[in-house]
Amino acid sequence: MYYDLHIHSALSPCAGDEMTPGNVCAMAALKDLGIIAVTDHNSAGNLRAFSKVCRAKGILLLPGIEVCTSEEVHVLAYFPTVSQAERMGDWCRQQLMGQKNKPDFFGRQRLLDWEDRVTGEEDALLIGALAADLNQVCGIVRALDGVPVPAHVYRSYGLMKVLGFFPPEAGFRAAEAGRDERLPEGMTALCSSDAHELGAIAEPEQKLPLKTRSAQSVLALLRDGIP
Ligand SMILES: [Zn+2]
Numbered sequence: 316m317y318y319d320l321h322i323h324s325a326l327s328p329c330a331g332d333e334m335t336p337g338n339v340c341a342m343a344a345l346k347d348l349g350i351i352a353v354t355d356h357n358s359a360g361n362l363r364a365f366s367k368v369c370r371a372k373g374i375l376l377l378p379g380i381e382v383c384t385s386e387e388v389h390v391l392a393y394f395p396t397v398s399q400a401e402r403m404g405d406w407c408r409q410q411l412m413g414q415k416n417k418p419d420f421f422g423r424q425r426l427l428d429w430e431d432r433v434t435g436e437e438d439a440l441l442i443g444a445l446a447a448d449l450n451q452v453c454g455i456v457r458a459l460d461g462v463p464v465p466a467h468v469y470r471s472y473g474l475m476k477v478l479g480f481f482p483p484e485a486g487f488r489a490a491e492a493g494r495d496e497r498l499p500e501g502m503t504a505l506c507s508s509d510a511h512e513l514g515a516i517a518e519p520e521q522k523l524p525l526k527t528r529s530a531q532s533v534l535a536l537l538r539d540g541i542p
């Protein structure tokens with residue numbers, strides 16, 4: 316099943332206004348993606364709408380959040396259900412540094428319903444580091460039955476770029492990397508788009524060897540790696 320496990324919605328200030336549930340899911344369907352993850356910065360605010368539209372389109376949604384740790388490392392947190400992701404989102408909100416969004420400068424942070432109607436705007440600035448460090452973030456994600464996966468490890472805000480190594484105690488078995496980038500031995504590479512605009516959503520090129528079509532089986536692969 317083709318996947319793209321790193322897509323931003325219009326809730327991320329840096330993403331285009333066209334990144335609505337309807338548009339993203341239509342593009343994913345057009346590209347024959349069977350599974351997508353919507354991973355806004357430090358928030359789960361649009362996941363419920365995406366979940367409804369994905370279900371209607373026959374796409375499996377893996378609920379996610381792209382968390383920025385206090386070290387300024389981006390970690391993708393994936394969950395079995397939207398409710399668990401929302402609990403993570405609530406926790407992230409408490410850990411944000413209290414800065415307000417300046418829409419004219421950072422971009423709008425749109426909350427949307429499943430019919431692409433704007434239901435509100437998030438006023439806390441979602442980009443930026445949380446007060447919690449990498450270990451704390453991974454601990455909370457796992458306590459909510461989720462799996463933390465370091466994002467774009469060799470690029471800005473990536474684990475290798477910031478820390479220079481994979482901390483063994485973090486227990487990562489999978490990480491996001493570019494197609495030509497090599498991960499340490501035994502680590503499973505995920506190649507997703509980090510799309511902030513519709514055209515950037517992944518082409519049908521990367522597949523996950525899933526036994527069953529469920530969020531749980533994707534999470535098992537991310538947790539244990541692909542043997
Ligand atoms: Zn990132």
Ligand SMILES: [Zn+2]
Binds near residue numbers: 323381509
């Ligand atoms: Zn991202």
